[in-house]
Amino acid sequence: MEKEWLLFVSWLIIWVSLHTYDVQGLGVNWGTQANHKLPLSTVVQLLKNNGIQKVKLFDSDESTLSALTGTNIEVMVGIPNGQLAAMLNYNQALKWVRRNVVRYNFNGGVNIKYVAVGNEPFLKAYNGTFENATLPALENIQNALNEAGVGNKIKATVPLNADVYESPASNPVPSAGRFRPDIAGLMTQMVQFMSQNNAPFTVNIYPFLSLYANPDFPVNYAFFDGGATPLVDNGVQYTNVFDANYDTLVSALNAAGYGTMPIIVGEVGWPTDGDINANINNAVRFYRGLLPKLAANTGTPLRPGYIEMYLFGLLDEDAKSVQPGSFERHWGIFRYDGQPKFPMYLASENREITLVGAQNVQYLENEWCEFNPNARDLSKLGDNINFACTYADCTPLGYGSSCHGLDANGNISYAFNVYYQTQYQKLEACNFGGLAKLTTQNISTGNCNFTIQIASSGLRTAASVPFLLIVVLIFLFF
Ligand SMILES: *[C@@H]1O[C@H](CO)[C@@H](O)[C@H](O)[C@H]1NC(C)=O
Ligand SMILES: *[C@@H]1O[C@H](CO)[C@@H](O)[C@H](O)[C@H]1NC(C)=O
Ligand SMILES: *[C@@H]1O[C@H](CO)[C@@H](O)[C@H](O)[C@H]1NC(C)=O
Ligand SMILES: *[C@@H]1O[C@H](CO)[C@@H](O)[C@H](O)[C@H]1NC(C)=O
Ligand SMILES: *[C@@H]1O[C@H](CO)[C@@H](O)[C@H](O)[C@H]1NC(C)=O
Numbered sequence: 001m002e003k004e005w006l007l008f009v010s011w012l013i014i015w016v017s018l019h020t021y022d023v024q025g026l027g028v029n030w031g032t033q034a035n036h037k038l039p040l041s042t043v044v045q046l047l048k049n050n051g052i053q054k055v056k057l058f059d060s061d062e063s064t065l066s067a068l069t070g071t072n073i074e075v076m077v078g079i080p081n082g083q084l085a086a087m088l089n090y091n092q093a094l095k096w097v098r099r100n101v102v103r104y105n106f107n108g109g110v111n112i113k114y115v116a117v118g119n120e121p122f123l124k125a126y127n128g129t130f131e132n133a134t135l136p137a138l139e140n141i142q143n144a145l146n147e148a149g150v151g152n153k154i155k156a157t158v159p160l161n162a163d164v165y166e167s168p169a170s171n172p173v174p175s176a177g178r179f180r181p182d183i184a185g186l187m188t189q190m191v192q193f194m195s196q197n198n199a200p201f202t203v204n205i206y207p208f209l210s211l212y213a214n215p216d217f218p219v220n221y222a223f224f225d226g227g228a229t230p231l232v233d234n235g236v237q238y239t240n241v242f243d244a245n246y247d248t249l250v251s252a253l254n255a256a257g258y259g260t261m262p263i264i265v266g267e268v269g270w271p272t273d274g275d276i277n278a279n280i281n282n283a284v285r286f287y288r289g290l291l292p293k294l295a296a297n298t299g300t301p302l303r304p305g306y307i308e309m310y311l312f313g314l315l316d317e318d319a320k321s322v323q324p325g326s327f328e329r330h331w332g333i334f335r336y337d338g339q340p341k342f343p344m345y346l347a348s349e350n351r352e353i354t355l356v357g358a359q360n361v362q363y364l365e366n367e368w369c370e371f372n373p374n375a376r377d378l379s380k381l382g383d384n385i386n387f388a389c390t391y392a393d394c395t396p397l398g399y400g401s402s403c404h405g406l407d408a409n410g411n412i413s414y415a416f417n418v419y420y421q422t423q424y425q426k427l428e429a430c431n432f433g434g435l436a437k438l439t440t441q442n443i444s445t446g447n448c449n450f451t452i453q454i455a456s457s458g459l460r461t462a463a464s465v466p467f468l469l470i471v472v473l474i475f476l477f478f
Helices: 002-020 040-049 062-068 090-100 131-147 181-196 207-213 241-255 280-295 326-330 381-391 408-422 459-477
Strands: 027-030 054-057 074-079 111-117 155-157 159-161 201-204 231-233 236-238 263-268 308-311 344-346 351-353 368-371 436-439
Touching (some): 062 074, 111 131, 131 155, 159 263, 201 241, 231 241, 236 241, 280 344, 368 408, 381 408
Parallel strands (some): 027 054, 054 074, 159 201, 201 263, 263 308
Antiparallel strands (some): 231 236
16 A cells, blocks of 8 residues: 555656656757668657757657657657748648647647747748748647647747847847847737747757858857957846847847747757868867856846757758758767767766767668779769769768868768768669779778768667557556
């Protein structure tokens, strides 16, 4: 009897603590634009093993949500920009909400907390394409959530790029922050609607991009360890661009009449390859400043306290568009194969530790494809390299990147190998008109990894089914 009481009370405590309070701590963005993906169950286990309790998705993929079922990990599901127009029809929005949110809203289901309506829809690069659809889509989704009876706990928000607000060039201080003039009216309406529904404002803040975009940007100002000439604003000293940027938003919200609206940082992070400033040392330096600050609930000068934050990103994604820059494929705190790239500060440990890597990752054979220096006809070499680099990721070869130091033959081998790996080491993928050959020697050099890809995912998740059955049986009988 006593034992049962104890069990009941501890269960109650756990239940209450899981349901009453928002989960504090770190979130991550889980993007999936990789040529070879880890099994979903492996990624979910990776999250759990590292105590990551919040995840932001860019879609509402059914198998991903199935893998998150029963984990209690807080989830932000996403509606891609391309689907915003469809949400202008309220019935479509209602259908979307039923199919992608309500369906998982049961005890032991998926702990969905937010719906991201679009992803940076007002980015200047989109030339206004999504400007008209975003607000009505947001309204329809939140109204549908409300109608479905889940609007109290599940909020619709729009992850926005930080260029929706700015300070005037004549007075470039955070306190002068206002919404970008061309969309100020729209932003105010959107903020008003979100405020009525107790939904948060979501913004992506990238000190790396500030540095990347502006050759005159003071490097130290991108980090948190001082050394930058402070920006003084009404007596407040700003020593890092993250705080200054965040407070520019606080001021813009304030000027619009919503100064206390909650803010989520939907994306923040530092890439490790693909640019002169994208490397492991800089990523370590960035996170070494950001994460203890987050854990200490320091907040910013205008908003001290906890900041809800989602790192970008969980894993490297070698199939992302490189239109913004070659670094796009290297944002992961884990490599493509779920192995940690560098130690990180974890609040639960109060120190930097090596994160737990993905378990039981299945790799292809230890076999590489390289340039055959005895090849006679080199006339098609350029075409073959172009072909390889069109269908596989050659960004580590670029200026400032990890494989930039290779000689000409090394360059060719890199391209051939990455294509061969991406093609699951199919024999015909290491031919290139006789220019290539196979080797079992690891041809990695120094900083430059000739990686072996992970094997295809799929069947392995089935192994957990008998295990689950056993667990259920044990519960039933004891
Ligand atoms: C936006 O406009 C620019 C210049 O007119 C063009 O190059 C680009 O392709 C356009 N982008 C989109 C998403 O339409
Ligand atoms: C958005 O709506 C305005 C006013 O109705 C219209 O002039 C504009 O062309 C629309 N923009 C797009 C991208 O559809
Ligand atoms: C290797 O390839 C990169 C990217 O294509 C290029 O920038 C670099 O100059 C090449 N290096 C050599 C030695 O050919
Ligand atoms: C190949 O060598 C590099 C170091 O040069 C190492 O990091 C990597 O793990 C090796 N790959 C394999 C598959 O052994
Ligand atoms: C290459 O792989 C090794 C692990 O095998 C890792 O320690 C190293 O950081 C990698 N280098 C780059 C530039 O990714």
